[in-house]
């Protein structure tokens with residue numbers, strides 16, 4: 001089976017073009033391909049599929065095989081793939097996701113997409129603006145934001161000191177979040193700049209999370225820590241998030257997408 005390895009600021013997935021391939025059990029396949037020692041190595045699997053409602057459809061699976069309705073870094077890479085491989089012949093197009101149809105705009109150089117802007121839709125606030133919670137025996141406050149997938153945003157003075165490998169599962173699996181949650185840890189640098197680390201539902205700490213960066217930008221504006229446009233600095237790079245709060249209410253994410261390599265695998269040998 002042919003695949004393409006792509007990454008959005010270090011959030012890397014194995015992509016399969018399901019206009020040409022068919023995948024019987026994507027949840028199991030995601031567990032296999034994401035293994036960084038016995039598989040290809042990735043944060044999960046993303047299928048690029050035909051769609052009746054848009055130019056294509058994205059299905060996203062975390063490293064543990066769980067499916068998520070939306071993936072911000074993933075949809076930018078999907079946009080790059082369909083543009084670069086001429087599955088679309090336009091610089092604006094739509095991608096169907098489990099969180100609705102998303103509109104993408106491509107910035108291209110020499111016929112390749114180098115930057116993509118995604119209309120992430122209207123965020124949903126799922127908690128009090130700073131709701132108390134006790135995790136691993138320690139008291140915190142968070143803001144719950146859904147971008148089609150759940151996020152819990154926490155503010156800290158020093159995110160680098162977080163031992164996410166040990167505390168991450170307690171945030172992800174807390175009983176407050178019946179569907180588990182992605183957890184973002186934010187250090188506010190200025191009203192226009194935040195730093196973020198993330199423990200993702202189903203994948204652990206990743207180098208970036210597009211929906212998480214979007215949720216964190218909205219949360220930061222809601223609690224008055226930033227304006228409506230912020231640079232979010234993640235381990236793997238930066239995203240620009242703009243919340244058209246006074247207008248459409250939609251949030252826009254702009255960032256890069258990179259094709260790393262193409263390959264083939266025999267699923268019986270994974």
Ligand SMILES: N[C@H](CCC[C@H](N)C(=O)O)C(=O)O
Nearest residue numbers: 068071072073149209210211
């Ligand atoms: N782990 C997430 C899906 C991937 C989100 C992230 N990689 C992004 O770029 O938005 C979830 O289960 O909701």
